[in-house]
Amino acid sequence: MDSKLVIGNWKMNGRTAANQALVAGMLADADINRAGVGIAAPDIYLSQLATMLQGSQIAVAAQDASRFAADGAFTGETSAAMLADIGCRYVLVGHSERRQYFAEDNAALSAKLQAVVAAGMVPVLCVGETLAQREAGQVEAVIGQQLEALAAINGQHYVVAYEPVWAIGTGKVATIEQIDEVHKQIRAVVLQCYGASDSIRVLYGGSVKADNADAILSLASVGGALVGGASLEVNGFGKICQAAKKLI
Numbered sequence: 317m318d319s320k321l322v323i324g325n326w327k328m329n330g331r332t333a334a335n336q337a338l339v340a341g342m343l344a345d346a347d348i349n350r351a352g353v354g355i356a357a358p359d360i361y362l363s364q365l366a367t368m369l370q371g372s373q374i375a376v377a378a379q380d381a382s383r384f385a386a387d388g389a390f391t392g393e394t395s396a397a398m399l400a401d402i403g404c405r406y407v408l409v410g411h412s413e414r415r416q417y418f419a420e421d422n423a424a425l426s427a428k429l430q431a432v433v434a435a436g437m438v439p440v441l442c443v444g445e446t447l448a449q450r451e452a453g454q455v456e457a458v459i460g461q462q463l464e465a466l467a468a469i470n471g472q473h474y475v476v477a478y479e480p481v482w483a484i485g486t487g488k489v490a491t492i493e494q495i496d497e498v499h500k501q502i503r504a505v506v507l508q509c510y511g512a513s514d515s516i517r518v519l520y521g522g523s524v525k526a527d528n529a530d531a532i533l534s535l536a537s538v539g540g541a542l543v544g545g546a547s548l549e550v551n552g553f554g555k556i557c558q559a560a561k562k563l564i
């Protein structure tokens with residue numbers, strides 16, 4: 317039986333010296349330095365991260381991959397093959413911040429998912445509704461539409477992360493009931509439509525902190541956590557990883 321998966325997403329944060337100190341602290345923490353934990357750094361720092369994590373059990377993750385699979389004239393892009401080349405194991409796809417700022421639609425996300433799987437990595441498809449969509453009673457429809465990108469990798473190995481946009485970076489974490497309801501919906505849809513197995517992990521993300529991680533990760537429907545702000549500090553991240561040691 318595996319522990320619940322925790323991926324720390326640094327987002328657009330980091331500098332070489334600070335990364336060195338942060339990762340050294342994580343490697344020294346047995347709750348973090350174990351299978352079932354990953355760190356997603358900005359592309360520019362992934363080689364530094366991979367070097368520091370070499371020989372440890374912590375997985376290297378990327379925050380995105382190009383929708384273009386083949387090398388070529390795509391200035392500024394990082395291909396899935398390049399991410400695999402430096403040792404990435406997971407790749408976030410369709411994070412709400414990328415959907416918001418870079419207009420990533422299901423067509424682009426489908427190409428990204430296919431490129432990540434073709435390169436031998438595990439995509440983490442991020443889905444989640446805005447507050448306006450929740451208040452309009454559109455959660456099920458929005459999540460269902462976002463999950464349709466998985467048709468491109470039907471039956472392959474992937475992870476889904478549910479991140480209510482209104483809970484990201486706000487400190488306003490979704491209630492246990494809200495999390496459980498959407499996670500059960502996602503599991504039902506991917507099992508029915510997208511070739512997932514019972515081992516599919518659905519991570520929760522959105523203001524996960526040391527003081528709420530235990531309650532969230534105790535839910536059977538929650539297969540782990542996608543952690544933003546709290547992943548930039550060793551002690552808090554370590555407490556979240558400790559809570560995730562529950563068997564699934």
Ligand SMILES: O=C[C@H](O)COP(=O)(O)O
Pocket residue numbers: 325479483484485486487521522523524542543544545546
């Ligand atoms: O990728 C992480 C999620 O966006 C959650 O971020 P947060 O933990 O800072 O709310």
